[in-house]
Amino acid sequence: MVILSFFKKIFTPAEQVKPAAPLVKIYPRPEHCISRSQISENALKVLLRLKKANFEAYLVGGCVRDLLLGREPKDFDVATNASPEQVKQIFRNCRIIGRRFRLAHVFFGREIIEVATFRGSEPDEADQHVVHEDGRLLRDNVFGTLEQDVWRRDFTVNALYYNIRDFSVVDYTGGMLDHQAGILRLIGDPAIRYREDPVRMLRAIRFAVKLGFTLHPDTEQPIHEYAELLKSIPSARLYDEALKLFLAGYGLQTFEMLRHYGLFAILFPASDKCLETLEHDFPRLFLIKALENSDRRFADGKSLTPYFLLAAMLWEPLQIAVKKQLDRGENETIAYQNAANEILNNQIKITAMPRHITQAMRDVWFLQNKFSKTTGSRPYRLLEQPKFRAAYDFLALRAETGGADPQLVTWWTRFQDGDDEQRQKMTAPPKNASGKTRRKSSRYRSKAKQADVE
Incomplete structure (x- = not known):
């Protein structure tokens, strides 16, 4: 409303x-x-x-x-x-x-x-x-x-x-x-x-949303016609403008207005294509939730990290690229690496994200699959990752919109808050019918160790 x-x-x-x-x-x-x-x-x-x-x-x-x-x-x-x-x-x-x-x-x-x-x-x-x-x-x-x-x-x-x-x-x-x-x-x-x-078109949207002002018809009408001119703007400047658009506390309204005028498709073409072509509503709901989350943090006076919202912007394009890699026979780790390279390389040509931002995005993305490993020492090692908290918040956001298992989020919430004894019980290997802990074969343990290295 x-x-x-x-x-x-x-x-x-x-x-x-x-x-x-x-x-x-x-x-x-x-x-x-x-x-x-x-x-x-x-x-x-x-x-x-x-x-x-x-x-x-x-x-x-x-x-x-x-x-x-x-x-x-x-x-x-x-x-x-x-x-x-x-x-x-x-x-x-x-x-x-x-x-x-x-x-x-x-x-x-x-x-x-x-x-x-x-x-x-x-x-x-x-x-x-x-x-x-x-x-x-x-x-x-x-x-x-x-x-x-x-x-x-x-x-x-x-x-x-x-x-x-x-x-x-x-x-x-x-x-x-x-x-x-x-x-x-x-x-x-x-x-x-x-x-x-052409950046004046982005400024028009940003000011209209920020101030709650109405675009004058003469100011509004040409935007549809001239949106393509933004492609001539240096990528570094468009990156700075994107941060102003989405990290000033009005991200969701700005997103809706940019889409209406065809400007979002210029800034994030891969994301816009997903929103246009996918039949189910998950990508749209997930992105809206991410924008709402950023706007709420801004209103509460909390810090905003550009990489988190950008990771959400490009999450669905990443999933599509990963699926293509898996269909070609690549293993999951290599598929995610190749897909991330493809998505980020294409986006950098439009909005020149600094290296520390793209690396943080990769960290958040790559940690998502590791959350499913909840036994042994893996949860402890994951907890020590520098981007663990951001990745956990990303997982929780996905769960809210049907993109991840809510029970997995609950498990990791309890694991973070638990004491040593509780954590040991939570990460203990499952037991067989006789009540004994099932031991993995040496061959299986070798594969698991190799996966951890990767």
Whole structure:
């Protein structure tokens, strides 16, 4: 019901969406709710020192949007007419970064205040404005004015500027009205803006879900047409975007919305194919359960490990690949290794997962079959594995959706919590009819030992 009500809000008919005001409007302090007490002390230092040096200085972007919603911003970004080099002269604790667009990072311990020079619309002799033949911006070091900077931002609600000089909010795009109406609207021609940077489609989904806003029809309609443009984005950037999409506490709603617009198929094609072709509902239920689990952990303030959710995303494609390997006559161990290599190699081309992430995914996957070995020393050795707890949670998740034996989960829960005596009883070999422990033949023991090595 939550998802259905969410989608009713997202897909608002065009006639119900009010147009944004086209003229600039200044909202003085009495007409908005942003207070300096809500702003990071370090961000205020940056704003005030830029002001003292006679530069323009504004809070801009997500921090202003979130402050207006009464939320605590994760980051505070500053826009100014000072160049990165001038910012560095003012702040010794500053570092200039970026190639596509140079930025100044001012460091205050662990907190970083990002300071961006206003972007312009026309290149000059010193700067570069390079566009790929498909419309993507490859490099963009054109500096400009506040009025020009506004139109280079993505969404109207992200183009609100908090002025430190008089504490007003400056709005050139009707972002305040869209903010009040709960509408997410691209600035400019959506077709051009999506071609400039296809990742804006993912950002549109992420912000709509996070804020509970409605996609404006003009912003929504081109997504289906331009989804394929995401294939041109570097895999490392898509990996970072995937983490933002699924590990911010709104993973399940984001997943449903990405699937609706055909974007999930671009990010995880093997997983999407399983969801489309399999007749039974296990893969979908398992993935939904994994997303629900991550969202719940986020809400409880617990840490999230990307490898766990990614392992769940690719679990069903892995099972299909394993079956193909087994049908070719491979033994189970080799089948899982070959299948994991195939699935991960294909996915890395799309979302460049780091090696430590893919290795952790392998560990979680490969430990699943070992849970069925509950006698002798094997359970003890499994308990000592670094990824045991994650693998156990993965097994429990599978059991909840019919992919594993719930009694096996119960056994491992008791084994973890039991004392030495209880564990010895649980792992004792089965007895024969005479009450004596059955001994395996030397040949069988040799095979079991070899399996343990593998």
